[in-house]
Amino acid sequence: MDFETPVIYGLEFQARALSAVHGESQTIDFLVGTQTLKHDNQVHLLSYNDEDNSLDSCVFDFHPGEIWQLSACPAVRELCALAYSEASGDGSYRRTAGVYTLPTAQNDTRASTSSEHSDLSPVCDLRSEQGERGLVWHPTSEKNIATFSDKTVRLWDLAEAGSSVTATWDTTKVEELTGSRQSITQLRWNPHQNCSTLVCAFGEDVLGWDRRQPGVSFSIKKVHDTAVRDADFNPNKQYYLATAGDDCCIRFWDIRSPDTPLLQMGGHTHWVWSVRYNHSHDQLVLSASSDNLVVLHNAGSISSDLYGPADDETPTPTEFEKSSKQEDGQIAVFDEHEDSVYAVEWAADPWLFASVSYDGRFVINHVPKESKYSILL
Numbered sequence: 001m002d003f004e005t006p007v008i009y010g011l012e013f014q015a016r017a018l019s020a021v022h023g024e025s026q027t028i029d030f031l032v033g034t035q036t037l038k039h040d041n042q043v044h045l046l047s048y049n050d051e052d053n054s055l056d057s058c059v060f061d062f063h064p065g066e067i068w069q070l071s072a073c074p075a076v077r078e079l080c081a082l083a084y085s086e087a088s089g090d091g092s093y094r095r096t097a098g099v100y101t102l103p104t105a106q107n108d109t110r111a112s113t114s115s116e117h118s119d120l121s122p123v124c125d126l127r128s129e130q131g132e133r134g135l136v137w138h139p140t141s142e143k144n145i146a147t148f149s150d151k152t153v154r155l156w157d158l159a160e161a162g163s164s165v166t167a168t169w170d171t172t173k174v175e176e177l178t179g180s181r182q183s184i185t186q187l188r189w190n191p192h193q194n195c196s197t198l199v200c201a202f203g204e205d206v207l208g209w210d211r212r213q214p215g216v217s218f219s220i221k222k223v224h225d226t227a228v229r230d231a232d233f234n235p236n237k238q239y240y241l242a243t244a245g246d247d248c249c250i251r252f253w254d255i256r257s258p259d260t261p262l263l264q265m266g267g268h269t270h271w272v273w274s275v276r277y278n279h280s281h282d283q284l285v286l287s288a289s290s291d292n293l294v295v296l297h298n299a300g301s302i303s304s305d306l307y308g309p310a311d312d313e314t315p316t317p318t319e320f321e322k323s324s325k326q327e328d329g330q331i332a333v334f335d336e337h338e339d340s341v342y343a344v345e346w347a348a349d350p351w352l353f354a355s356v357s358y359d360g361r362f363v364i365n366h367v368p369k370e371s372k373y374s375i376l377l
Helices: 172-178 319-323 369-376
Strands: 007-010 015-021 028-034 041-049 054-062 067-072 079-087 093-101 121-126 134-137 144-148 152-159 162-170 184-189 197-202 205-210 218-220 228-233 240-245 250-254 263-265 272-277 284-289 294-298 329-334 341-346 352-357 361-366
Touching: 007 041, 007 054, 015 341, 015 352, 028 067, 028 079, 028 352, 041 067, 041 079, 041 361, 067 134, 079 134, 121 152, 121 162, 134 184, 144 184, 152 184, 184 228, 197 228, 205 228, 240 272, 284 341
Parallel strands: 015 067, 228 272, 272 341
Antiparallel strands: 007 361, 015 028, 028 041, 041 054, 067 079, 079 093, 093 121, 134 144, 144 152, 152 162, 184 197, 197 205, 205 218, 228 240, 240 250, 250 263, 272 284, 284 294, 294 329, 341 352, 352 361
16 A cells, blocks of 8 residues: 555664665565663564554564664575674773574564563674674675774675684775775675675775775765765666765765766755665665754666666666656655654665664655656656
């Protein structure tokens, strides 16, 4: 059924970690991780019911510490990877990561009760001396995860005996060449070319690493006026990258010609923490900000829907094709949050998305019907 009424769910604690679950299933699921120092943290499995526009929830306890980032396994629905902070013996906190098994409501009825929750079951640690600040699962493989610390990206192989680092990339060499002293703030896989490339947000710049060769495969300088907070590759056009930053805007780039952005969009009045392409219709792009807003943008002029299939020879659209599509810009602004929105994710259903704000409010929203039918018809 077509709904446009948002669905709001309140978590018990603060939160900033969100991941859509894309494995094979008849349900539309999201994972949300909490961030509190006073209590045991939690992972909430939230399942959307499209028949009555409602949510079912299962809650699992996570004892080690605050959850900073969460990534659902693309192939095995019961697996998730968490970047979190844990207390050390001297009272300080250290950032690390690990892979966990998520019980399902069918396997453990305690998960759906408010008084008693199941625990996540540890599978393996992803630990290094530098600590792990964030992570992202390989787009198609349950055996590979990428993590990052301040200066280093690591690729992990998950085997039956545990986890092992298969490759590392140290950005200190980049600092030596540029004189810039920055830290990695975000990491994303490029889903194209056998997922051989990753991009990291590095201060005001973005850097690309092709794991088949050493060094920087591409770089874009001064992507935003201040820090870059997030990046996402177009799922249908292999060289197109969207970025979000502290200058309140999102920008779109062709990594082959990085001197000038293809497109820039506003709509926010504070830092933009998250940007996401729609998996099926790449003219639809979401952004989330600490101005408490989620914005749905139309980037039709640079989408595969306009230009055709992704390849190296991109044809120029005719004026008729341009006029037949919605103009670039904002489609809708969603204001259900009352605190900074740190994450937004598309669901497996391309017309549905979720966001989470720091006060623990989780919201499901829908692409407006007018935009949906303009794409379909």
